[in-house]
Amino acid sequence: MNIISLSDYSIYIDDSFSALQKFLAEKKYSDVVVIVDENTKENCLPLVQKIITTQNIIETKSGEENKNLSTCEQIWQQMLTFNVDRKALCINLGGGVIGDMGGFAASCYKRGIDFINIPTTLLSQVDSSIGGKLGIDFKYGKNLIGLFKNPKAVFIAAPFFKTLPQRQFINGWAEIFKHALIRDKQQWEKIASIDIFSVDMNDIVFHSLQIKKAVVEADPFENGLRKILNFGHTIGHAIEAYSLENEKDSLLHGEAIAIGMICEAFLSEKKCGLSESALNEITTVLLKHFPKHDISNFKHEALLATMRIDKKNEGTTIMASLLSSIGHCEYDIPINQQEIIESIAYYNAL
Numbered sequence: 001m002n003i004i005s006l007s008d009y010s011i012y013i014d015d016s017f018s019a020l021q022k023f024l025a026e027k028k029y030s031d032v033v034v035i036v037d038e039n040t041k042e043n044c045l046p047l048v049q050k051i052i053t054t055q056n057i058i059e060t061k062s063g064e065e066n067k068n069l070s071t072c073e074q075i076w077q078q079m080l081t082f083n084v085d086r087k088a089l090c091i092n093l094g095g096g097v098i099g100d101m102g103g104f105a106a107s108c109y110k111r112g113i114d115f116i117n118i119p120t121t122l123l124s125q126v127d128s129s130i131g132g133k134l135g136i137d138f139k140y141g142k143n144l145i146g147l148f149k150n151p152k153a154v155f156i157a158a159p160f161f162k163t164l165p166q167r168q169f170i171n172g173w174a175e176i177f178k179h180a181l182i183r184d185k186q187q188w189e190k191i192a193s194i195d196i197f198s199v200d201m202n203d204i205v206f207h208s209l210q211i212k213k214a215v216v217e218a219d220p221f222e223n224g225l226r227k228i229l230n231f232g233h234t235i236g237h238a239i240e241a242y243s244l245e246n247e248k249d250s251l252l253h254g255e256a257i258a259i260g261m262i263c264e265a266f267l268s269e270k271k272c273g274l275s276e277s278a279l280n281e282i283t284t285v286l287l288k289h290f291p292k293h294d295i296s297n298f299k300h301e302a303l304l305a306t307m308r309i310d311k312k313n314e315g316t317t318i319m320a321s322l323l324s325s326i327g328h329c330e331y332d333i334p335i336n337q338q339e340i341i342e343s344i345a346y347y348n349a350l
Helices: 018-027 038-043 069-081 096-111 122-126 158-163 166-183 185-191 201-218 225-230 233-246 253-271 276-289 300-308 337-348
Strands: 002-005 010-013 032-037 057-060 089-094 114-119 133-138 141-148 154-156 318-325 328-335
Touching (some): 010 201, 018 154, 032 038, 032 096, 038 089, 057 069, 089 096, 096 114, 096 122, 096 133, 096 141, 114 122, 122 166, 122 201, 141 233, 166 185, 166 201, 166 225, 166 328, 201 225, 225 233, 225 318, 233 253, 233 318, 233 337, 253 276
Parallel strands (some): 010 154, 032 089, 089 114, 114 154
Antiparallel strands (some): 133 141, 318 328
């Protein structure tokens, strides 16, 4: 078992779930409620049902499009139906949507009850398991309504990967690549050429989380350094939102962020000193795992409108986090409309 200790909670990478069993035995909560979606109810809940024996199961619909206030209202209504009190525990069993929304719902219910996360996708294990960011999407963009609150613990286990479609597994690698690009050149060089389907995933997840931990602990409320975790996200989030609204088979988060990282690596070469060879290397590696998606018909004005309401912006200026070199990232770099359009043209021309 590997343990990552943060200031007020720990992440347990434990395939046997022994740490989860010990946690529940020691805490003695008045009640336990589990939030799942239709996929994790069928595929993941059976893996932990001998340890989590509660009958209080709240099922939500999977997908980013359901991470909204309406679903939270359903969760709160179900908690009331179960007579969940303030000394109960909420367990979020699922990917990033369940973790974001379940934590947000738990933190608001009766002014807040404890929650733990059991992330079941690779993306949620390496991304949202550290940082305490909770939230839901609201009308014009992702995660516009939310707060910072940490779980009481996070439990990560590789057996959940066997429940994932291949596309979802690859999806999580976008954040692994990002962590290395912004903070660890040596790790990038290691993972840039490996077979992602045969590597020791517990080791990969542990290393990726160590990178994010160092950044988050240095800047827990995203006032400065933590903004580097948004590399690829300024453009990537806009592409994800547009795809979600306009494409039947919409891009997954990691797929959109991979596009965003290619675009923002292009901007890094233009504005931040990233070498042309590094840009070419980043582009090649990401396209190997995330084949090119046709975004040539994505409306620039719609994408820019989403970027203009990004939380990192200063007034009307769009701010991005860009690479000065592989392993080093700068934040609060202003980018303008023409530069963004040029970066999207770079991707389209690949």
